Amino acid sequence: MVRKRVISVMAGVGLAGALAVGCVGMRSDDLPVSSFTARAAVAAEAARVVRVVDADTYIMLSGGSTYRLRLLGVDAPEHDQAFGPQATDSVARLLAPGRVVLVARAGLDLYGRTLGAVLLPTATVAAAGRPVPLDSLLVARGWAWAYDPNHTVAGRAPQQLAAQRAGLGLWKCGVAKAVPPKLWRSFNSEIKRRYQGTCPW
Numbered sequence: 001m002v003r004k005r006v007i008s009v010m011a012g013v014g015l016a017g018a019l020a021v022g023c024v025g026m027r028s029d030d031l032p033v034s035s036f037t038a039r040a041a042v043a044a045e046a047a048r049v050v051r052v053v054d055a056d057t058y059i060m061l062s063g064g065s066t067y068r069l070r071l072l073g074v075d076a077p078e079h080d081q082a083f084g085p086q087a088t089d090s091v092a093r094l095l096a097p098g099r100v101v102l103v104a105r106a107g108l109d110l111y112g113r114t115l116g117a118v119l120l121p122t123a124t125v126a127a128a129g130r131p132v133p134l135d136s137l138l139v140a141r142g143w144a145w146a147y148d149p150n151h152t153v154a155g156r157a158p159q160q161l162a163a164q165r166a167g168l169g170l171w172k173c174g175v176a177k178a179v180p181p182k183l184w185r186s187f188n189s190e191i192k193r194r195y196q197g198t199c200p201w
Helices: 002-023 036-043 084-094 134-140 156-166 181-186 189-195
Strands: 045-054 057-062 065-071 100-108 114-120
Touching (some): 045 084, 065 134, 084 134, 114 134
Parallel strands (some): 065 114
Antiparallel strands (some): 057 065, 100 114
16 A cells, blocks of 8 residues: 555656756746746746636645645636536646646635646657646637736737637527626526526537
């Protein structure tokens, strides 16, 4: 049992090291200025997924302590709105408990959550030298809205437009049927009932 656990930990460390080789060794001026997630790879740390709370919030383990991470760059549906549970389930399949990823922290929000980017390993990391930013993946697959008020992420708006045109994820029943979470949170229970169940996943 102990031997199996040691092997598992060593495998996780090896994966983190493989990810870091492609990202951490680069200088910030070698990276494209396209996004926070690309630049953040320089300072990213290995972290293990403990639990997916919802599509854009996760419990992570790093350095022997856990913390709640709020993903930057996206806004995913709330649990009680259309596509919320499906988006969460879709992300949970990517971030299985125990999976090692790279996390670039960027301070705390008003609720005490750590803000940051998550970078996922792919089969092509060794060749491409860079893992995939989770925020862009969520937008491209239609699991979340792009949230980039400072317009620092080149390509995210076209990703959302492409997902809308293809009817992916929360765009399945058209742009008008998708209610941004910020607006959803302002609705009273009666208005929320009008929108629930109007479009199947």
